[in-house]
Amino acid sequence: MVDVAREAGVAHVTVSRVLNGHPSVRPQTRERVVAAIERLGYRRNDLARSLKSGRSMAIGLVIAGSDLFELPRTLRGVEGAAQQSGYWVNMSSWQGGDADQLAATVDRLISQAAEGIAVIADRPLVAGALERMVTRVPMTVVTSGDLTNPAIGSVELDQELGARLATRHLLELGHRDIVHLTGHLAVFDARARVDGWRAEMREAGVTSPEMLEGDFTAASGYRLGLELARRRRRPTAVFAGNDQMAIGVLAAFAEEGVAVPGDVSLVGFDDMKGSEYLVPSLTTVRQDFVALGRTSIEVLVGMIGGARPRHHLIAPTLIVRRSAAPPR
The missing domain is CATH 3.40.50.2300 (Response regulator)
Structure with a gap:
């Protein structure tokens, strides 16, 4: 930002205000700063920002299992909801093992400054591993069937x-x-x-x-x-x-x-x-698998903000076509 300020002929704080959309910057000054940013190829340093603010705005995502039905649509919902809430997603995978191995995967994401963890899970793979899991950040799970761990939020299709x-x-x-x-x-x-x-x-x-x-x-x-x-x-x-x-x-x-x-x-x-x-x-x-992924992130963001974990059911929809009719 110091380089951008020098290039645009403004103070360092003015560059910061432009980047954060502050309304006090005059249009002509804003244009000079934006032009300097484009010439220099400036990009924000998210790590530096997180160290200063104490917020990474990152969510960790664990893909647990290799045979997850409609995973691309679920991921589309996850990514869309995260972006809308101002978060980016850091993804990892876990293909089975004991609870300690799942905990290690989660801890690896937390060590990368994830503020919360979402898990898209094959239920037989994670049901036992999640029962006693304790995490340092909020966690939600996309899976079928209620989980008994009261510290974890969950989302499923009904x-x-x-x-x-x-x-x-x-x-x-x-x-x-x-x-x-x-x-x-x-x-x-x-x-x-x-x-x-x-x-x-x-x-x-x-x-x-x-x-x-x-x-x-x-x-x-x-x-x-x-x-x-x-x-x-x-x-x-x-x-x-x-x-x-x-x-x-x-x-x-x-x-x-x-x-x-x-x-x-x-x-x-x-x-x-x-x-x-x-x-x-x-x-x-x-x-609606897009809604499934989106809701998991909405629940997680709420938990990051202090909300309690909850179990959320998403209702399906009957699609009537031509394969069913009154009996003869």
């Missing part, structure tokens, strides 16, 4: 509500025989969707609905779809655990001559790219 929306849509169309093809039941999201489907069916007076376990792959949807198509008495509707499984069901039904939605209605989950171009276009549940 899987149970999404399953309720899908099931309710089929019930409102007049279906009662709705089979749920689940994801792998060792996965939290799959169990939460089962809970939502079962609760909605129970409230509609259907006490023993049928479910068949898959694993969230199109192959498992195809296998279970063939099983249903070859039954003498088929269900009138299928709620697939995700859109991949719904694709497999569509392929199996097409091979066996089962019309969708003429013979059996079908609803998926995720609103994956291209689901609107399936034949028929797929009714499904949309999850």
